[in-house]
Amino acid sequence: MNIPLFQFENGIKVPMFGIGLDQVRDLELAYNSLIYAFSIGYRSIDTASAYYNEEAVGKAIKESGIPREEIYVTTKLTADDQGYEATLKGFSESLKRLNLDYLDCFLIHWPGKYLYIDTWKAFEKLYGEGLVKVIGVCNFTKKHLDRLSKEASVFPMLNQIEIHPYFQQTQLAAHCRDKGMLIEAWSPLMCGGIVLKDSVILEISEETKKTPAQVILRWHYQKGYRTFPKSVTPKRIKENINIFDFSLDLTQMEKMNALNSHDFRIGPNPEIFFER
Numbered sequence: 643m644n645i646p647l648f649q650f651e652n653g654i655k656v657p658m659f660g661i662g663l664d665q666v667r668d669l670e671l672a673y674n675s676l677i678y679a680f681s682i683g684y685r686s687i688d689t690a691s692a693y694y695n696e697e698a699v700g701k702a703i704k705e706s707g708i709p710r711e712e713i714y715v716t717t718k719l720t721a722d723d724q725g726y727e728a729t730l731k732g733f734s735e736s737l738k739r740l741n742l743d744y745l746d747c748f749l750i751h752w753p754g755k756y757l758y759i760d761t762w763k764a765f766e767k768l769y770g771e772g773l774v775k776v777i778g779v780c781n782f783t784k785k786h787l788d789r790l791s792k793e794a795s796v797f798p799m800l801n802q803i804e805i806h807p808y809f810q811q812t813q814l815a816a817h818c819r820d821k822g823m824l825i826e827a828w829s830p831l832m833c834g835g836i837v838l839k840d841s842v843i844l845e846i847s848e849e850t851k852k853t854p855a856q857v858i859l860r861w862h863y864q865k866g867y868r869t870f871p872k873s874v875t876p877k878r879i880k881e882n883i884n885i886f887d888f889s890l891d892l893t894q895m896e897k898m899n900a901l902n903s904h905d906f907r908i909g910p911n912p913e914i915f916f917e918r
Contacts, residue, residue: 643683643883648824648868650799654775656714656747658863659883660686660870662828669698675874676702682880688826688870690718690751691736700741715740716870718751718780725757729764733773747776749802753786753912759793766796778802780828781912784817791821802826805867807837807858807898808906819866830862830869831855832908842901846894853881860885861898 647655661679666672672695676687680702689699696717703713717740723732733748748768750761758779765777778800782790791797801818805811805827818825837843838854847854855871859882862869873879890898 643886645683645685645883646863646886650776650824651822652776652799654746656776656824656868657686658868659859659885660684660688660714660716660868661879661882662688662870662872663693663695663699664688664690664828664872665693666872666874667694669695671874672698673702675879677706678876679879680706680708683883684879685712686714686716686870688716690749691720691723691732692718692751696736696739697741700739704741710742714746715742716747716749717745718749719761721752721754724750724754724761726760726764729761730767733764733768737773744772745774747778747800748774749777749800750779750782752781752910752915753779753783758786759790762790762794762798766794769796776800778823781909781915783912784814786912787817787821797821798823800824800826800868802828804829804907804909805862806830806832806835806908807840807843807861807901808832808903809908810899810902812902815865815867825867827862827867827869829908830867831858831871835908837901840901842897846890846897849894850888850890852885852888855881856885857890858898860888860890861895864890864895 645657645659649655661684717736719732768774769777776799778798780802782801801823843854846857871882
């Protein structure tokens with residue numbers, strides 16, 4: 643399967659679609675899910691220190707038989723590891739668990755309140771040393787990005803934020819684009835929530851002969867967002883990736899855009915979710 647690529651200004655290319663492993667703490671389940679995903683064309687993985695499955699990711703990569711340079715690995719720094727020295731240590735520990743020599747992408751999982759500037763300085767060091775190909779952030783609001791822009795030598799290349807049809811964050815997405823950032827949508831299917839049963843989604847599903855999940859993931863792709871839906875079920879893993887053989891027309895896109903309720907957030911609000 644040929645998954646479309648996005649190219650950063652530094653020349654690094656990233657698949658616009660991948661598999662997420664949020665909170666899959668059963669290492670055997672995470673490993674088996676990845677091995678199956680690799681077999682049907684997935685080449686991008688999104689994990690995190692806080693997901694407690696980096697060891698399984700590393701094992702699956704090593705045993706997949708796929709050349710390392712063909713796999714794009716993202717992991718994230720947990721809040722407990724924020725701060726300059728703690729970040730360097732946390733990165734080293736993640737790299738060891740993943741059994742890798744370098745990371746394709748390293749992200750600050752949550753901005754927190756005090757330490758993300760010092761944390762970012764460590765990210766810049768890792769990037770400068772070639773240990774990470776792409777550095778970015780998760781859940782950063784305009785306020786966080788504006789402060790970081792005054793301090794950073796290398797601006798974040800992407801922002802991973804909660805986006806789904808009921809919570810589209812259009813202003814933040816536009817701000818990120820203005821800054822040249824790739825937008826990654828976490829919880830693109832609203833964690834399998836009520837959006838999958840929305841009448842508009844079901845209508846478009848009928849029109850396209852695609853499942854509601856495929857319709858939503860295709861909407862994300864046509865908006866220019868990178869997605870990595872979580873699944874450990876082979877049927878769903880296969881279903882999720884089959885979104886590149888159809889398109890949504892302008893009317894269908896507009897109907898889905900109109901579903902935005904602005905305040906239908908399912909995750910924590912980064913403005914008040916201050917871990918450190």
